Each structure stands twice: as C-alpha cells, then as structure tokens.
Amino acid sequence: MDIVVPIKMVPDLVEELEIDSEGRDLDRSSLKLRISEWDEQAVEEALLLRDKHGARVTVIALDTGDVDETLFTCLAKGADRAIKLLGGEAAQGSSRATASVLAKALKGIPHDLVLTGVQAVDDRDGQVAVFLAEALGLPHVSVVSGVEPAGPNAVVARQEYAGGVMAEFEVDLPCVLGIQAAREAPRYAPVSRVRQAMKTLKLEAAAAAAPDAGAGSTVRRLAKPDAGGRAEILEGSPEEVAEKLYAILKGKGLVKS
Amino acid sequence: MSQDVAVVIEHLGGKIADIVFEMLGTGRELATSTGGKLLAVAAGQGLAPLAKELGAADAVLLCQGAGLEPYTPDAHQQALAAVLTARAPRITLVGNTSIGMDLGAGLAAALGWPLVAYCRGARLEGGTLVATSQIYGGKLLAEAAVAGEHAIVSMLAGSSPAEAGRAAGASAVEEIAVPAGGPRRVRFRRLIQPAAGDVDITREGVLVSVGRGLQSKDNLPVVEELARALGGTVSASRPIVDQGWLPKTRQVGKSGMTVKPKLYVAVGISGAPEHLEGMRGAELIVAVNTDANAPIFTVAHYGVVGDLFDVLPPLTEKIKASA
Ligand SMILES: Cc1cc2nc3c(=O)[nH]c(=O)nc-3n(C[C@H](O)[C@H](O)[C@H](O)COP(=O)(O)OP(=O)(O)OC[C@H]3O[C@@H](n4cnc5c(N)ncnc54)[C@H](O)[C@@H]3O)c2cc1C
Numbered sequence: 001m002d003i004v005v006p007i008k009m010v011p012d013l014v015e016e017l018e019i020d021s022e023g024r025d026l027d028r029s030s031l032k033l034r035i036s037e038w039d040e041q042a043v044e045e046a047l048l049l050r051d052k053h054g055a056r057v058t059v060i061a062l063d064t065g066d067v068d069e070t071l072f073t074c075l076a077k078g079a080d081r082a083i084k085l086l087g088g089e090a091a092q093g094s095s096r097a098t099a100s101v102l103a104k105a106l107k108g109i110p111h112d113l114v115l116t117g118v119q120a121v122d123d124r125d126g127q128v129a130v131f132l133a134e135a136l137g138l139p140h141v142s143v144v145s146g147v148e149p150a151g152p153n154a155v156v157a158r159q160e161y162a163g164g165v166m167a168e169f170e171v172d173l174p175c176v177l178g179i180q181a182a183r184e185a186p187r188y189a190p191v192s193r194v195r196q197a198m199k200t201l202k203l204e205a206a207a208a209a210a211p212d213a214g215a216g217s218t219v220r221r222l223a224k225p226d227a228g229g230r231a232e233i234l235e236g237s238p239e240e241v242a243e244k245l246y247a248i249l250k251g252k253g254l255v256k257s
Numbered sequence: 258m259s260q261d262v263a264v265v266i267e268h269l270g271g272k273i274a275d276i277v278f279e280m281l282g283t284g285r286e287l288a289t290s291t292g293g294k295l296l297a298v299a300a301g302q303g304l305a306p307l308a309k310e311l312g313a314a315d316a317v318l319l320c321q322g323a324g325l326e327p328y329t330p331d332a333h334q335q336a337l338a339a340v341l342t343a344r345a346p347r348i349t350l351v352g353n354t355s356i357g358m359d360l361g362a363g364l365a366a367a368l369g370w371p372l373v374a375y376c377r378g379a380r381l382e383g384g385t386l387v388a389t390s391q392i393y394g395g396k397l398l399a400e401a402a403v404a405g406e407h408a409i410v411s412m413l414a415g416s417s418p419a420e421a422g423r424a425a426g427a428s429a430v431e432e433i434a435v436p437a438g439g440p441r442r443v444r445f446r447r448l449i450q451p452a453a454g455d456v457d458i459t460r461e462g463v464l465v466s467v468g469r470g471l472q473s474k475d476n477l478p479v480v481e482e483l484a485r486a487l488g489g490t491v492s493a494s495r496p497i498v499d500q501g502w503l504p505k506t507r508q509v510g511k512s513g514m515t516v517k518p519k520l521y522v523a524v525g526i527s528g529a530p531e532h533l534e535g536m537r538g539a540e541l542i543v544a545v546n547t548d549a550n551a552p553i554f555t556v557a558h559y560g561v562v563g564d565l566f567d568v569l570p571p572l573t574e575k576i577k578a579s580a
Contacts, residue, residue: 013394124390126362126372134366139442143355160512164451172442185500216371217403231560242571256580
C-alpha cells in the first residue's frame with residue numbers, strides 16, 4: 001500500500017505573532033515555522049500502519065520555507081520518500097489552493113491512502129484534506145483518530161464527535177483522511193538521526209503546478225482579539241498572587257475559611 | 258440566486274446539535290440583512306420530530322432516505338449539494354464540528370462556492386459578505402470580504418447564544434427528493450460510546466485543568482495537589498490526553514466534555530477555540546499561563562501571567578494552611 005502524507009509548515013504559536021504594516025497578513029520575515037501538529041499526527045499514523053502492515057510512506061510538502069529539516073525529520077522517523085514542491089508560494093494562505101497544487105502533484109505519485117492533518121492553525125478557507133479529496137475525486141472523512149486496513153481495498157476510520165463518541169466507517173481506497181490524532185504520540189527522531197539523514201538521504205524535488213482554485217475571499221484586517229472582556233491580571237510575586245487568588249476564592253465561597 | 262440563508266442541521270442519534278440553534282440565530286440576522294428567508298436544511302431519515310424544534314426557520318427542507326441515516330460524509334454531501342444547487346441560497350451556514358468539517362469544505366468544493374471557516378461572526382456590508390475567522394489557535398482574528406453570489410460559512414461553537422435560535426413550532430416543512438446515490442464509498446459500521454471513567458468531570462464543581470505547559474507527565478502532582486486542596490478534580494486539554502498522561506474521560510473541549518463548574522483553573526492551556534468551546538460556560542475561570550497573549554485570558558475572569566511551577570505551589574500551600 002502506498003500512503004502519502006501531505007504536510008504543511010505553519011507559524012509556531014509559542015512565538016509572538018507580528019502583523020505586517022498593511023494589517024492583512026503576518027509579518028513573515030520574523031516567523032518561526034514548524035510542522036503543523038495535526039500533520040505530525042498524520043505522519044505518525046502512516047508510520048504505525050507501515051510498521052504493522054507494511055506500506056510505503058511518502059511525505060510531501062510545498063516548499064514555503066524551512067521545510068527541508070522537517071522533511072529530513074520525517075525520513076529519520078522512517079518515511080520512505082520525501083518530496084518538496086518548489087515554487088508553490090502562490091498557494092500560500094489558502095487551503096483550497098494548496099489542495100489544488102497537491103492534487104496535481106499526486107497525479108504522478110502512487111497513493112492508496114492519503115493521510116493529512118485534519119486542520120492547521122492557519123487554515124482560513126477550510127481544510128486541505130477535504131479539498132484534496134474533492135480535487136482527486138476521492139472519498140474523505142475528517143477528524144479521524146485510528147485507521148486500520150479492512151481487506152485489500154478499504155480501511156476502517158474512526159471519526160470523533162463531542163464527548164468521546166466515535167463513528168466507525170469503512171472507506172474504499174483510495175481515500176483521503178483528515179487525521180486528528182495518531183493512536184500513539186508521535187515518535188521522536190533524535191537530532192543525531194536527523195543529521196545523519198541530512199547527510200545520507202536526499203529530498204526529491206518537483207515543480208509545484210499553479211493552483212487553479214483560491215479562497216474566494218480576501219482578508220481585509222488581521223488583528224488580535226479585542227482587549228475588552230479580558231481577564232483581570234493579578235500581579236506580584238507568586239506568594240502575593242497566591243494571597244490575592246485565595247482572597248478571591250474565599251470571597252466566592254470556593255475555599256474554606 | 259436567492260437571498261435566502263440556509264443553515265445545515267447537524268444531528269446525531271435523533272438529537273440536534275446545540276450549534277444549530279446558535280446558527281439559526283446568526284442566520285436570522287443575516288436573512289434580515291439580505292431580505293431573504295431562513296431555511297433549515299437537514300439530511301437523514303425519520304426527521305419529522307426534529308423539524309418541530311426548528312421553528313426559528315421560515316422553512317425546513319428535509320432530504321430523507323434510508324441511505325442518509327446514520328450520517329456518512331459522501332451521502333450527506335451529495336444530498337445537501339442537490340438541495341443547495343436547487344435553492345441557491347446567498348449564504349449557507351455549517352457548524353465547525355467534525356461533521357461540519359466534512360460538509361463545509363466538501364460542499365464548497367462540489368458547488369464551487371467560497372468557504373470561510375472558523376468564523377465567530379458574519380454580516381453583510383452593502384451586499385458584501387464579511388466574515389471573521391478565528392485562526393492561529395485563537396490568537397488572531399481575520400476579517401475577510403467574500404466574493405461571489407454564494408458562500409459557505411463554517412461557524413465556531415459558542416459564537417452566539419443558542420436561545421436566539423430555539424423556537425418550537427411550525428415552520429413550513431418541505432420534503433426534497435433525494436438523488437439516487439450509487440454504491441457508497443464510505444459506509445457506516447457502528448457508533449462507539451466512550452468508556453465510563455473513574456470520575457465524571459461534567460459533575461465536578463471545581464476543575465483544575467492542565468495543558469501542554471505541564472511539559473511532562475511527571476509534573477502532574479503539581480496540579481493534582483492544587484485540585485486536592487480545592488476539593489476538586491484534574492481535567493485536561495486534548496494534547497495531555499493524546500499523550501496518554503490522563504484518560505480521555507478527563508478531556509475538556511470540542512472532542513471531549515463540555516463542563517460548567519463553579520471554578521475552572523486553566524493551567525498551561527493556551528485557550529484554542531476547540532478548548533474554549535468546552536469550558537467558557539464555567540462560573541469562575543482563573544488562568545495561569547506564561548504567555549500574556551494566550552487566548553485563554555480572553556475568557557478568564559482572573560489571570561496570572563507566570564510559570565505554573567512558581568504560581569501553583571504557594572497557592573496550594575495557602576489553601577491547605579487555611580483549611
Ligand atoms: C477537531 C478537533 C478537536 C479538538 N478537540 C479538542 C478538545 O476537546 N479539547 C482540547 O483541549 N483541544 C482540542 N483540540 C486541540 C486544540 O486545537 C489545541 O491544539 C489544544 O487545545 C491545545 O492544548 P494546550 O492548550 O494544552 O496546548 P498549547 O496550545 O500548546 O498551549 C500550551 C500553553 O502552555 C503555556 N505554558 C508553557 N509553559 C508554561 C508554564 N511553565 N507555565 C504556565 N504556562 C505555560 C504556553 O504559553 C501555552 O499557552 C481539537 C482540535 C481539533 C482539530
């Protein structure tokens with residue numbers, strides 16, 4: 001079975017996000033990027049399936065900056081191929097455009113099962129998994145945790161709902177699944193193994209096709225949420241803060257006095 | 258094209274999802290602006306009882322058929338796409354839920370309409386649809402103008418009060434013929450209920466909830482001790498559960514439990530929309546986070562910008578000493 005995992009680089013939310021002078025996009029010059037956390041889960045689910053049932057795992061990404069080390073990390077974790085699509089900047093900022101570029105690339109890459117993150121923190125016009133499935137004419141399921149083969153031509157995928165309820169679907173291959181969580185926490189590739197991969201393995205590169213779809217909407221304003229309704233911040237040393245919090249809780253009858 | 262506003266009615270096991278009533282409220286405001294009707298559109302089978310709860314809509318459109326119950330992404334997408342094509346509403350609202358993620362993007366792709374996702378609000382400005390998405394884990398709001406005659410807007414839970422859309426009574430109900438679907442590529446097998454846990458966090462009065470700021474499972478005692486001092490229980494954000502540090506039954510949020518305790522202490526939790534969805538109704542919310550810009554502070558009543566390992570122990574001691 002050929003499993004393809006499209007991944008995406010997104011801003012690391014641990015860092016401060018700066019808005020550019022026009023107020024419509026992030027200031028991308030100072031951004032620190034990381035693999036989207038749900039894509040990391042999709043990579044793990046693919047590797048788990050490969051470990052248990054045998055498969056070839058191909059990771060693919062648009063080269064929107066800083067992607068090399070992430071792709072090498074995927075190789076170090078055990079992915080069989082890593083492909084970078086050059087010149088895909090036109091698709092940046094739109095899941096629909098990204099999916100259209102990926103769909104064209106997948107025409108030339110065997111794919112029985114496509115696993116990708118159910119969402120990304122910078123999705124604004126929807127989710128890549130669903131748009132990719134539609135562009136390829138394939139069935140799809142979103143918010144999946146847990147994928148198992150069901151014979152040679154189908155998989156069982158569990159879709160999560162609120163309250164921990166799940167629906168189990170049988171989905172014909174090929175299909176696209178939007179992964180919420182792998183069955184196990186993503187494996188860790190030590191830096192030494194990633195360095196080793198960088199020395200001994202190669203990333204494949206291909207030109208990104210032009211996107212033939214876009215978001216259909218334009219951001220007029222990007223802003224931090226209003227300060228209104230924000231918490232009252234308690235200042236002071238930890239001991240002083242503890243006193244203040246204690247007094248508040250006591251006032252509400254939430255601690256014994 | 259019509260000026261109508263359609264709301265996709267999500268339901269599971271004979272129960273309408275809460276977000277539907279929020280969207281009917283939002284949809285009514287939009288329909289007032291467009292001058293069109295508010296349509297409730299549902300796919301499934303045996304939907305007549307559900308239609309009675311949709312009195313807030315001007316008309317309820319039902320696509321019923323054996324292949325539409327229970328929900329599967331492809332059958333529902335096909336049925337709803339047929340209705341939306343025929344009615345051509347100006348704006349279609351779907352919930353940003355698991356099912357809404359399938360349908361929102363699926364319908365947008367099938368119909369060739371724009372989709373704006375993760376929305377907190379939508380309005381018309383001189384005929385232009387303007388929708389505000391909450392992105393980057395809730396840290397930023399993107400206000401976008403949407404092109405074209407039709408659009409799909411996926412709404413975050415908790416964006417508007419559900420009361421606005423809750424009205425029993427008779428709307429005109431219309432049965433819509435369902436297009437014959439060929440063999441289905443996604444087949445429903447079964448529904449899996451969560452295993453019962455040691456505690457039911459929805460019944461706890463005090464929750465000390467922990468997130469990825471905890472860094473390691475070995476640090477759990479820091480929050481457990483505060484929870485014990487407060488006579489409460491430890492709950493968590495999703496990553497803590499995904500990593501196996503706490504059982505699924507302790508998870509608060511979109512894919513976990515919705516809780517409304519008297520006190521919710523959020524420790525090392527950023528406050529992503531999927532988390533806020535499950536706890537914004539708590540009576541008193543206290544947040545401890547090293548990041549002054551963490552979105553959790555937008556819903557908390559009191560906040561401490563600081564390291565949980567510095568802030569929690571003296572608080573726990575103070576409460577214990579005073580008990
Ligand atoms: C379909 C779907 C469903 C989901 N369902 C849920 C759900 O039910 N529940 C849920 O919680 N999430 C859910 N999520 C995930 C959600 O999007 C976020 O990824 C998640 O809530 C983040 O968890 P977190 O706040 O613990 O981690 P992060 O976002 O990583 O936040 C960690 C926070 O800890 C702070 N911190 C770090 N160190 C310290 C320290 N020493 N002291 C104090 N603070 C510190 C950081 O500043 C940061 O704000 C869902 C996602 C999807 C796609």
